[in-house]
Amino acid sequence: MTGADLFIVLIAMVGGAIRVSTPFMFVALGECLTEKSGRINLGHEGNLVLGAMVAYAGSYTTGSPWLGVLMAGCAGLVLGALHGWICKLPKVNDIAVGIAFMSFGTGLAFFFGKPYIQPSAPRLEAIPLGDWTGNSSIAQALQVNPLFFVGIALSVFLWWAFRNMRWGLILRMTGDSAASAKAMGVSVDMVRLLATAAGGFLAGVGGAFLSLYYPGSWNEGLSSGQGLMAVALVIFARWDPVRCVFAALLFGAAGAIGPSLQSIGISQGYYFFNAAPYILTLFIMIASARSKSAAREAPGELSIVK
Amino acid sequence: MTAVVSPPAARPISLGPRTMRALEALVIPLGALIASALLFSVFLILLGKSPATFFSLIWTGGFGSSFSIQNTLQRSAPLILTGLAFAIPARIGLTLIGAEGALVLGGFTAAAVAIPLVTGGIAPVVTLPLMALSAMAVGAVWIGLAGWLRHYRGVNETISSLLLSYIAVAIMNFFVEGLLRDPASANKPSTMPIGDAYRVGSMPGTSVHWGLAAGLVLAVALWILMTRTTFGFAARMTGGNVRAAKAQGLPVGFLVVACCAIAGACAGLAGFYEVAAVHGQANASLVAGYGFTGILVAFLARQNPLAVVPVAIMFGALAASGGLIQRRMGMPDATVLVLQGIIFVVLLVSETFYGRIPFLQARTTGDRT
Numbered sequence: 001m002t003g004a005d006l007f008i009v010l011i012a013m014v015g016g017a018i019r020v021s022t023p024f025m026f027v028a029l030g031e032c033l034t035e036k037s038g039r040i041n042l043g044h045e046g047n048l049v050l051g052a053m054v055a056y057a058g059s060y061t062t063g064s065p066w067l068g069v070l071m072a073g074c075a076g077l078v079l080g081a082l083h084g085w086i087c088k089l090p091k092v093n094d095i096a097v098g099i100a101f102m103s104f105g106t107g108l109a110f111f112f113g114k115p116y117i118q119p120s121a122p123r124l125e126a127i128p129l130g131d132w133t134g135n136s137s138i139a140q141a142l143q144v145n146p147l148f149f150v151g152i153a154l155s156v157f158l159w160w161a162f163r164n165m166r167w168g169l170i171l172r173m174t175g176d177s178a179a180s181a182k183a184m185g186v187s188v189d190m191v192r193l194l195a196t197a198a199g200g201f202l203a204g205v206g207g208a209f210l211s212l213y214y215p216g217s218w219n220e221g222l223s224s225g226q227g228l229m230a231v232a233l234v235i236f237a238r239w240d241p242v243r244c245v246f247a248a249l250l251f252g253a254a255g256a257i258g259p260s261l262q263s264i265g266i267s268q269g270y271y272f273f274n275a276a277p278y279i280l281t282l283f284i285m286i287a288s289a290r291s292k293s294a295a296r297e298a299p300g301e302l303s304i305v306k
Numbered sequence: 307m308t309a310v311v312s313p314p315a316a317r318p319i320s321l322g323p324r325t326m327r328a329l330e331a332l333v334i335p336l337g338a339l340i341a342s343a344l345l346f347s348v349f350l351i352l353l354g355k356s357p358a359t360f361f362s363l364i365w366t367g368g369f370g371s372s373f374s375i376q377n378t379l380q381r382s383a384p385l386i387l388t389g390l391a392f393a394i395p396a397r398i399g400l401t402l403i404g405a406e407g408a409l410v411l412g413g414f415t416a417a418a419v420a421i422p423l424v425t426g427g428i429a430p431v432v433t434l435p436l437m438a439l440s441a442m443a444v445g446a447v448w449i450g451l452a453g454w455l456r457h458y459r460g461v462n463e464t465i466s467s468l469l470l471s472y473i474a475v476a477i478m479n480f481f482v483e484g485l486l487r488d489p490a491s492a493n494k495p496s497t498m499p500i501g502d503a504y505r506v507g508s509m510p511g512t513s514v515h516w517g518l519a520a521g522l523v524l525a526v527a528l529w530i531l532m533t534r535t536t537f538g539f540a541a542r543m544t545g546g547n548v549r550a551a552k553a554q555g556l557p558v559g560f561l562v563v564a565c566c567a568i569a570g571a572c573a574g575l576a577g578f579y580e581v582a583a584v585h586g587q588a589n590a591s592l593v594a595g596y597g598f599t600g601i602l603v604a605f606l607a608r609q610n611p612l613a614v615v616p617v618a619i620m621f622g623a624l625a626a627s628g629g630l631i632q633r634r635m636g637m638p639d640a641t642v643l644v645l646q647g648i649i650f651v652v653l654l655v656s657e658t659f660y661g662r663i664p665f666l667q668a669r670t671t672g673d674r675t
Contacts, residue, residue, distance in 0.1 A: 104647030275476030
């Protein structure tokens with residue numbers, strides 16, 4: 001591998017990380033919001049796939065990709081609200097409900113998505129940030145989708161809101177101690193329902209990015225565990241929205257290794273590199289599972305870290 | 307003065323708490339099934355399709371003829387095994403959803419082990435058991451790893467097992483598209499076919515492969531293991547309360563890993579039968595979702611190994627009638643997925659009714675809290 005090749009691979013990885021990380025970012029922010037309220041939603045994979053399908057269908061029928069994004073968010077919102085409602089029933093396990101919603105959301109998406117596999121819908125436009133360099137591979141890598149910036153802005157807003165806004169404090173209190181929330185007269189179930197619904201909305205938007213920007217088409221193999229990896233990512237980011245963005249970028253870079261190497265003609269081990277994000281996630285989970293700082297920052301009511 | 311032993315007070319129903327609990331475990335899932343059927347009917351009506359046609363097609367496609375019954379049983383064989391793969395760790399309190407990966411990797415291992423043995427001309431009597439054993443061993447290691455990480459490293463087993471599933475599929479793809487690819491498989495990369503002489507045959511008088519018999523035997527054996535042995539008792543106690551089990555000096559780590567390994571072996575065996583009896587080689591067809599349907603099977607069977615069998619047959623029928631529904635009603639094959647998703651969600655909602663339906667409660671006090 002020459003120096004020029006290495007440069008191309010690195011640039012492709014940076015660009016890939018930006019592209020691949022966006023859905024991770026949205027799902028992770030949604031999951032972070034949900035988990036801060038003390039509940040876990042493992043079903044975001046379902047939201048992601050359904051969101052991708054709805055966004056594509058919405059963009060195809062209305063002609064406006066941004067309307068598609070909104071519709072995807074609403075589909076995710078409905079799934080999230082259902083999840084939140086079911087979890088408030090006594091004796092119902094939130095992890096199991098998440099698994100059920102993974103298959104329910106995916107099933108709905110495949111069912112209604114059949115007619116949209118062939119037609120081509122208008123995509124989201126990227127912002128060309130690298131044209132001034134005059135280098136085609138840099139320009140290619142710096143084609144950044146506006147949703148990426150929306151995600152970053154949102155993460156900073158959430159980070160700020162968790163500390164400074166009334167609802168942020170209520171959300172965190174509910175997540176840390178349901179008993180104290182009750183003592184303050186806060187309806188724990190309602191807070192968690194709203195948090196899960198809002199989290200579902202964000203996961204749906206993440207799905208819209210998949211079908212409307214990168215890879216940029218709707219098919220049944222579109223998502224492969226991004227929704228689930230985001231749950232691990234939130235644990236890794238220790239429930240901090242800003243750290244979620246960095247974790248998402250790291251995951252995106254891992255996911256971009258295979259395609260980047262392919263761009264300079266190395267296709268050996270492509271399938272092995274496909275597994276890189278999963279292996280990375282697993283190692284990160286092993287590393288962060290017994291970490292004391294993670295245990296300290298975890299919402300106290302969360303079933304997954306108990 | 308002698309103590310007067312009063313006869314037990316007469317009860318309106320003389321069913322004991324065990325019977326009542328069993329009845330509850332039968333009535334509530336059945337109710338959930340009926341409720342999901344109704345919900346799905348509403349879904350069909352909204353789409354302008356007839357629920358009556360749908361359910362009668364499921365009956366025809368699943369049980370209508372001897373061909374469809376055999377088709378159903380053929381498809382329920384892997385579901386029994388993957389259902390067991392979820393149910394056994396569930397008894398010890400783990401939610402493992404990685405059976406799909408163990409199935410794929412087990413099937414791939416069986417096909418890979420077969421390559422030197424078949425080309426070397428080793429007799430099928432030796433080759434097939436070796437394939438089955440290696441598939442089970444690999445499955446056991448794969449799921450056992452999730453259990454080990456859970457117990458010794460505190461890694462959430464639900465997420466790690468699903469990640470391991472994706473890694474398993476990637477490992478198979480890596481080899482099937484590369485090193486072990488059969489040059490003859492142009493359109494669909496596959497390993498070398500094991501050949502008809504090495505196929506697992508059908509059970510006498512049927513066209514159903516022996517995987518069904520293996521599933522039935524394992525279901526009974528694991529039921530005995532979990533309910534009639536010290537191992538099963540210790541495992542269920544650990545599932546009920548880990549701390550109490552540790553305080554009693556039970557080898558919790560061993561129990562957890564052993565239950566996971568059993569689960570992985572079941573899923574790996576399912577993969578072996580998919581390769582040795584159905585496909586004859588390892589390729590992407592192994593990733594057929596049996597592992598995920600197995601989760602639903604186990605939930606509906608309330609993690610009881612014996613109940614897994616009829617539930618698996620029911621879902622086998624659903625899978626077998628998928629094609630018929632597609633052709634006759636013009637609905638996509640994902641219809642079955644939607645129905646499964648609805649059943650899954652409604653089933654979990656139904657969990658809330660345990661202990662809350664008055665006529666299903668035993669009349670003794672202090673038994674259930």
